[in-house]
Amino acid sequence: MLSMARQDKIITLTTDFGWRDGTVGAMKGVILDICPQARLVDLAHDIAPQDVVAAALVLEGAVPYFPRGTVHLAVVDPGVGGSRRALALQTPLSFFVGPDNGIFELVWKAAEAHFGLGNLKAVYLEEKKYFLEKISPTFHGRDIFAPVAAHIANGLSIDRLGPPVMRLHRLGIPETSPLSGGGVQGMVISFDRFGNAITSIRHEELRQVGPADGVSVWLGRRRIGPLHRTFSDVDEGEPVAYVGSTDRLELAIRNGSLREKFKVRRREKVVVSPAGSA
Amino acid sequence: MLSMARQDKIITLTTDFGWRDGTVGAMKGVILDICPQARLVDLAHDIAPQDVVAAALVLEGAVPYFPRGTVHLAVVDPGVGGSRRALALQTPLSFFVGPDNGIFELVWKAAEAHFGLGNLKAVYLEEKKYFLEKISPTFHGRDIFAPVAAHIANGLSIDRLGPPVMRLHRLGIPETSPLSGGGVQGMVISFDRFGNAITSIRHEELRQVGPADGVSVWLGRRRIGPLHRTFSDVDEGEPVAYVGSTDRLELAIRNGSLREKFKVRRREKVVVSPAGSA
Amino acid sequence: MLSMARQDKIITLTTDFGWRDGTVGAMKGVILDICPQARLVDLAHDIAPQDVVAAALVLEGAVPYFPRGTVHLAVVDPGVGGSRRALALQTPLSFFVGPDNGIFELVWKAAEAHFGLGNLKAVYLEEKKYFLEKISPTFHGRDIFAPVAAHIANGLSIDRLGPPVMRLHRLGIPETSPLSGGGVQGMVISFDRFGNAITSIRHEELRQVGPADGVSVWLGRRRIGPLHRTFSDVDEGEPVAYVGSTDRLELAIRNGSLREKFKVRRREKVVVSPAGSA
CATH class of the missing domain: 3.40.50.10790 (S-adenosyl-l-methionine hydroxide adenosyltransferase, N-terminal)
Incomplete structure (x- = not known):
């Protein structure tokens, strides 16, 4: 067997x-x-x-x-x-x-x-x-x-x-960059079936900005909020930022589609900053 | 093997x-x-x-x-x-x-x-x-x-x-209620891929109302007709009520989408009454 | 095993x-x-x-x-x-x-x-x-x-x-017809997920019209071009005619949907003619 x-x-x-x-x-x-x-x-x-x-x-x-x-x-x-x-x-x-x-x-x-x-x-x-x-x-x-x-x-x-590959073709999936003031800047790189935005910012980068309730997550000029654990930490229809199941920062609307509601597009800027700062 | x-x-x-x-x-x-x-x-x-x-x-x-x-x-x-x-x-x-x-x-x-x-x-x-x-x-x-x-x-x-469950969470999928005059009232609870409406009314409840050609099926104020066996019992584009493959009353448009054509929504009322009545 | x-x-x-x-x-x-x-x-x-x-x-x-x-x-x-x-x-x-x-x-x-x-x-x-x-x-x-x-x-x-079938039901998937002047006429019979049009014209019929660069492919009144090998033989957003993976003539837009861009419908006429002719 x-x-x-x-x-x-x-x-x-x-x-x-x-x-x-x-x-x-x-x-x-x-x-x-x-x-x-x-x-x-x-x-x-x-x-x-x-x-x-x-x-x-x-x-x-x-x-x-x-x-x-x-x-x-x-x-x-x-x-x-x-x-x-x-x-x-x-x-x-x-x-x-x-x-x-x-x-x-x-x-x-x-x-x-x-x-x-x-x-x-x-x-x-x-x-x-x-x-x-x-x-x-x-x-x-x-x-x-x-x-x-x-x-x-x-x-x-x-x-x-066949012969060994010398250098793989690079897609250039966007990375992140540190911000002065201790924040990190990345972008929306994809959306899942629910309309949740997947970002280029990873869990370990978030931790360096501050504790979950000590950071502010921004999508373009829109403040999403602090970092939450899961969807049900906010009310239905409210936006929520959380670490998704692949250890990336994700942005969602609880029981809704952030992609549709906010008309988000790929490459839209996402910033995580210490909560006290701008 | x-x-x-x-x-x-x-x-x-x-x-x-x-x-x-x-x-x-x-x-x-x-x-x-x-x-x-x-x-x-x-x-x-x-x-x-x-x-x-x-x-x-x-x-x-x-x-x-x-x-x-x-x-x-x-x-x-x-x-x-x-x-x-x-x-x-x-x-x-x-x-x-x-x-x-x-x-x-x-x-x-x-x-x-x-x-x-x-x-x-x-x-x-x-x-x-x-x-x-x-x-x-x-x-x-x-x-x-x-x-x-x-x-x-x-x-x-x-x-x-883990420990035994005392009481399962109830979703409260709607049931049906008998009507005076021998009919039964239920509702649309879902739609399938074809736009057919699945109702809360089951085959055994239909039988109690009367024989297939002795009942009238209503979707809200719209009369769908008697109970048919299958789609091809009506002309293309016509509505049809039938017992679906899971023994529930279903409503469809032959080779079309009832959901779209009649703009049906979930929880819309469905009534089956003896054909002579109402 | x-x-x-x-x-x-x-x-x-x-x-x-x-x-x-x-x-x-x-x-x-x-x-x-x-x-x-x-x-x-x-x-x-x-x-x-x-x-x-x-x-x-x-x-x-x-x-x-x-x-x-x-x-x-x-x-x-x-x-x-x-x-x-x-x-x-x-x-x-x-x-x-x-x-x-x-x-x-x-x-x-x-x-x-x-x-x-x-x-x-x-x-x-x-x-x-x-x-x-x-x-x-x-x-x-x-x-x-x-x-x-x-x-x-x-x-x-x-x-x-059960008993042997005497005659299978015929769907009548459209065939092609030869044109005077050496061309062949067929039609769009389906679309794939990418919006590429699948036609009734097969590879062997194309070969009889002429070599790949010696034919003109038309969709209705629109000239698609000669026969290409694959999508990347044309620029992004450009139409391309090629022999698809099931040996049928297909029409596509590189990295786009021909079906949507040209509002193509099934049964639309497709003609392949020797390049010199009309």
């Missing part, structure tokens, strides 16, 4: 293909044909079209919880068929297969911080014998990434897939 | 997390890490945000068809991190794990009617050793409910999880 | 039920109760309500990639409970279960071309002992198609399900 469980390789799927076309199904068929014992796990398919940052956040939120050896296939790929390259990555915890467009930037940085760069591996996908025979220039998810993920689940070493 | 099949525990997932964030994936990762042989089955993730009634109806519609021993994990949880408690329930057919907010009200009542209260068990989740170590106050789905569901799938007795 | 993999039958699901109701879950429960070792694979559930053509295209795109013996359950079923009949089909590659409304038209034609009609089998579902006991007139997906798919996965011969 145990040995079987170990042999059953998990392959997760993250795409912007939606649930209305045949594309997700085609990828699954390819995987199961090459690796019949693969266990397919859908992470997210309704990512907004071409939203590589959102896909990077999906992986950031889900990858750390999967068992060792899981293969994560992620295809949000606006550059398909053009000059962007194709990747397989390996950390002591996981494998990743997808386009070299920054989709793995957050999980890669986290792995680098956690395991050290010397324990990570990255290769370009060049060995065509692990692809399908016919490659559509608009659907590498099916013809390149799915078969490669299945071969990795079958035990193929990623060294066999 | 058979013994393996029995050991492979099914865990279903029902949430309002959508398919665009990392939250569904994080829960799946947690489960597979604790119970590697779990078989994950997605029921519904696009439930409208915070719509506990809709989630209760998803479970009502799906749970009776799953094999004995299935674990149903359901997380529509507007009160997360606040004072609402966390539950595990057991019936002779199924296990349930989720918030104590009424999400299990319909399946629990059905189990009570079918198996008798003496054969059901309910506990609060208090034993922290079955949770993840760090509990986010905004994501108990990942940190409490998913690991508990996985431990139950591993065979853990729910008695080990 | 290998023998187990062969015994684990794959059943795919394609519906317009969405991810917010209990209907997809009910079908999965029925399948797992009858065939505990079934491996459920979700293809598409967000097909637009009653859009049988879109479902046929989902199957066209995904079916060829699945391993031999896969059972494809497809339920987009506006005629449920009426006079339309129920089907099981068998090709040397796959099984299909669903309504006789044209949903299998494209995969059936492809199988006919590939394997020859003599190697295909089609039966009506009439043997009630393979259905659930109680049949809802609005949900054959749960009560007829799901149990039949599970029995087929268990090894039941489709001959046991």
Whole structure:
């Protein structure tokens, strides 16, 4: 029983293909044909079209919880068929297969911080014998990434897939900057399904500004309030700032959509300052 | 083979997390890490945000068809991190794990009617050793409910999880009331994906009013018609009342959306009266 | 290990039920109760309500990639409970279960071309002992198609399900017609999630018109351009014609929605003509 469980390789799927076309199904068929014992796990398919940052956040939120050896296939790929390259990555915890467009930037940085760069591996996908025979220039998810993920689940070493990557494409997911006076400035980088704003500011940066009730959180010129624990710390319809489940500062409306109510857009400025200051 | 099949525990997932964030994936990762042989089955993730009634109806519609021993994990949880408690329930057919907010009200009542209260068990989740170590106050789905569901799938007795529940939180999904003259009054309690209205009136109550062609169904002041068998009993674009697949009275427009066409809202009154009356 | 993999039958699901109701879950429960070792694979559930053509295209795109013996359950079923009949089909590659409304038209034609009609089998579902006991007139997906798919996965011969089909219901997915002057005329038959238009014109028909840079593609009165390889061959926001991943001519806006930008509708005329001509 145990040995079987170990042999059953998990392959997760993250795409912007939606649930209305045949594309997700085609990828699954390819995987199961090459690796019949693969266990397919859908992470997210309704990512907004071409939203590589959102896909990077999906992986950031889900990858750390999967068992060792899981293969994560992620295809949000606006550059398909053009000059962007194709990747397989390996950390002591996981494998990743997808386009070299920054989709793995957050999980890669986290792995680098956690395991050290010397324990990570990255290769370009060049060995065509692990692809399908016919490659559509608009659907590498099916013809390149799915078969490669299945071969990795079958035990193929990623060294066999192509040459080492010299430098991963950088998406440039925004970071934060310290403010004079002890605050920190970041921005809204995405929204979740509830219309909550995900920011570039992380928990450890918040702690440096001050204790939860000793900080003020601002969205543009709008004061959201101090840092709360959870939604129900404010009344329904009220805005709330809190540390979200991926350790990022998030802004929400309790039982509402902050994104819609405040017409927030990505890259809108978010500032956390000591409560006494301006 | 058979013994393996029995050991492979099914865990279903029902949430309002959508398919665009990392939250569904994080829960799946947690489960597979604790119970590697779990078989994950997605029921519904696009439930409208915070719509506990809709989630209760998803479970009502799906749970009776799953094999004995299935674990149903359901997380529509507007009160997360606040004072609402966390539950595990057991019936002779199924296990349930989720918030104590009424999400299990319909399946629990059905189990009570079918198996008798003496054969059901309910506990609060208090034993922290079955949770993840760090509990986010905004994501108990990942940190409490998913690991508990996985431990139950591993065979853990729910008695080990915490003290017995004295009284489940009541959502108060509306019931019906008899009308003088032999009719029954209920209301619209939800809508399905097609814009069909699901009502609080059940098949057995309809039968007491009269035979299918001997009743009149009203939505507010609008007469829908007699009771039909199925959509194609009326012309395209026409309204139709019928007993839906969960034995509830439903109202629809054939090949259209009743919800949109008639601008119906939840709690709108629905009356079934003997055809001769009113 | 290998023998187990062969015994684990794959059943795919394609519906317009969405991810917010209990209907997809009910079908999965029925399948797992009858065939505990079934491996459920979700293809598409967000097909637009009653859009049988879109479902046929989902199957066209995904079916060829699945391993031999896969059972494809497809339920987009506006005629449920009426006079339309129920089907099981068998090709040397796959099984299909669903309504006789044209949903299998494209995969059936492809199988006919590939394997020859003599190697295909089609039966009506009439043997009630393979259905659930109680049949809802609005949900054959749960009560007829799901149990039949599970029995087929268990090894039941489709001959046991009912009499042979004399003639499948024809959906009449539009074909193309040659134009004087060497061009070909077809139409938009569907849209994918990105707003790309899928046309009735296939790759081999394009080749007969001329080389990729020797043809002009027109959408109604609008010239899209020559045939390109992929999106990134044009600038962002520009229209592009290319052979899509299912070998059909597709029209798109790079990183945008052609459907929205040009307000395209189904059945809009698409013409491919030699570049020199009108």
